[in-house]
Amino acid sequence: MAALGGCGPVVAALLRRGPAPGLRPVPRRYLYKKKWAATAPRIPCTRLALHHFDVNYSLQLKDLWPSVRASLLCEQKYGALLNNFSADDYVTQELELMNATDFVSEGSRKAQQGAAAEEVRREESRPQEVPGKVRTVMQTETQAEMSPPLRASISSNIKCYTYPRGDITRFRPARQDSLGILDYYLMDAASLLPVLALNVQRGDLVLDLCAAPGGKTLALLQTGLCGHLAANDVSISRTKRLYSILNSYIPKNIRETVSVTSYDGRDWKQLEGGTFHKVLVDVPCTTDRHAVMEEENNIFHKRRTKERQMLPMLQLQLLMAGILATKPGGKVVYSTCSLSSLQNECVVERAVDIAETQFNISVHVEDLSHFRMLFQDTFSFFSDCRLGELVLPHLTANFGPMYFCKLHRV
Numbered sequence: 310m311a312a313l314g315g316c317g318p319v320v321a322a323l324l325r326r327g328p329a330p331g332l333r334p335v336p337r338r339y340l341y342k343k344k345w346a347a348t349a350p351r352i353p354c355t356r357l358a359l360h361h362f363d364v365n366y367s368l369q370l371k372d373l374w375p376s377v378r379a380s381l382l383c384e385q386k387y388g389a390l391l392n393n394f395s396a397d398d399y400v401t402q403e404l405e406l407m408n409a410t411d412f413v414s415e416g417s418r419k420a421q422q423g424a425a426a427e428e429v430r431r432e433e434s435r436p437q438e439v440p441g442k443v444r445t446v447m448q449t450e451t452q453a454e455m456s457p458p459l460r461a462s463i464s465s466n467i468k469c470y471t472y473p474r475g476d477i478t479r480f481r482p483a484r485q486d487s488l489g490i491l492d493y494y495l496m497d498a499a500s501l502l503p504v505l506a507l508n509v510q511r512g513d514l515v516l517d518l519c520a521a522p523g524g525k526t527l528a529l530l531q532t533g534l535c536g537h538l539a540a541n542d543v544s545i546s547r548t549k550r551l552y553s554i555l556n557s558y559i560p561k562n563i564r565e566t567v568s569v570t571s572y573d574g575r576d577w578k579q580l581e582g583g584t585f586h587k588v589l590v591d592v593p594c595t596t597d598r599h600a601v602m603e604e605e606n607n608i609f610h611k612r613r614t615k616e617r618q619m620l621p622m623l624q625l626q627l628l629m630a631g632i633l634a635t636k637p638g639g640k641v642v643y644s645t646c647s648l649s650s651l652q653n654e655c656v657v658e659r660a661v662d663i664a665e666t667q668f669n670i671s672v673h674v675e676d677l678s679h680f681r682m683l684f685q686d687t688f689s690f691f692s693d694c695r696l697g698e699l700v701l702p703h704l705t706a707n708f709g710p711m712y713f714c715k716l717h718r719v
């Protein structure tokens with residue numbers, strides 16, 4: 310009866326069974342009422358999402374949750390990914406005049422300074438010919454080797470401008486150059502971190518397993534280093550958006566080096582197993598920011614409950630396919646835009662375990678803690694991630710959430 314929402318019992322019975330013999334037909338206004346009553350009391354998906362997050366993330370993030378929650382509910386910040394293929398060279402100047410800075414080159418500068426400092430430390434701790442001192446020297450050297458891998462290069466070809474912490478200025482929309490190519494792409498700047506972590510080297514064969522709508526594909530192309538880029542996404546409609554981004558940002562001769570497919574990524578291992586040097590697995594997830602802000606296409610819709618509950622399984626299958634698509638010695642970056650440890654660390658742990666036990670493939674999780682140090686001025690990182698790194702939305706740096714974890718297929 311509750312489902313009929315307040316209709317009297319007789320009317321409700323009539324609506325269910327049709328008019329009993331001898332009774333007048335049900336007036337139209339009651340029929341209308343049935344339709345109205347069945348849809349009226351729906352709780353907005355955004356509220357369901359927020360309730361779900363309140364229950365789970367207050368346990369996971371503890372004292373940090375209220376601040377992350379407030380940030381999720383506020384306007385997010387964007388970064389402007391510069392299009393290296395655009396002929397307009399005034400953009401950098403224009404952005405710098407607006408007080409925006411390229412966070413990638415800042416991180417890269419810090420990495421170089423860190424590497425130089427590490428070199429000095431190593432030099433100073435070289436064994437000296439003093440009998441009895443050898444042990445101390447060896448200990449110091451080991452400590453230097455264990456320090457964060459600051460040498461890890463940050464792809465300098467990618468440039469992404471952001472406004473300083475606390476500055477919520479908006480970027481103007483992208484503009485076309487004389488050849489019709491757009492000058493920058495506005496995106497959550499934290500989405501670049503998985504691409505930077507992949508650290509594409511010249512000539513690498515790269516697979517972007519869940520590529521649409523294509524922000525990270527575009528960033529991978531900005532490196533100018535991919536030998537070949539395979540961009541795949543199961544969704545035909547989203548793949549169309551990927552094509553549209555490629556058409557708007559990438560000149561034709563470069564576009565031809567990208568192969569776009571619409572396979573179910575879980576089947577990739579049967580198609581091209583062990584082929585790629587670098588694989589990006591940017592999986593579908595609860596998209597936490599979207600889930601608390603937008604009703605449309607919300608994963609917390611009642612009719613998507615099963616799909617939502619099955620997400621960690623789908624994520625695991627996609628990550629496994631990514632690992633199997635990688636050459637021995639190659640790297641995989643797994644990423645989500647969710648805070649959920651069930652969709653993040655737990656998926657990675659399970660994949661490492663399955664690779665070992667079912668496929669006899671050894672996979673190591675790489676330390677990315679240097680990202681925290683290099684990019685702390687731009688992003689707010691969670692310091693308690695068991696594996697990988699997590700960018701937490703913060704009112705002064707409202708990017709993310711973005712989880713990323715790098716795996717090395719031995």
Ligand SMILES: C[S@@+](CC[C@H](N)C(=O)[O-])C[C@H]1O[C@@H](n2cnc3c(N)ncnc32)[C@H](O)[C@@H]1O
Pocket residue numbers: 500518519520521522523524525526541542543544547572573574575591592593594
């Ligand atoms: C987080 S989005 C990817 C965003 C994209 N990497 C970017 O930066 O613009 C996840 C994508 O996974 C795709 N997807 C979902 N299931 C998939 C599957 N089984 N195989 C391949 N792609 C899948 C979705 O269509 C969606 O476009």
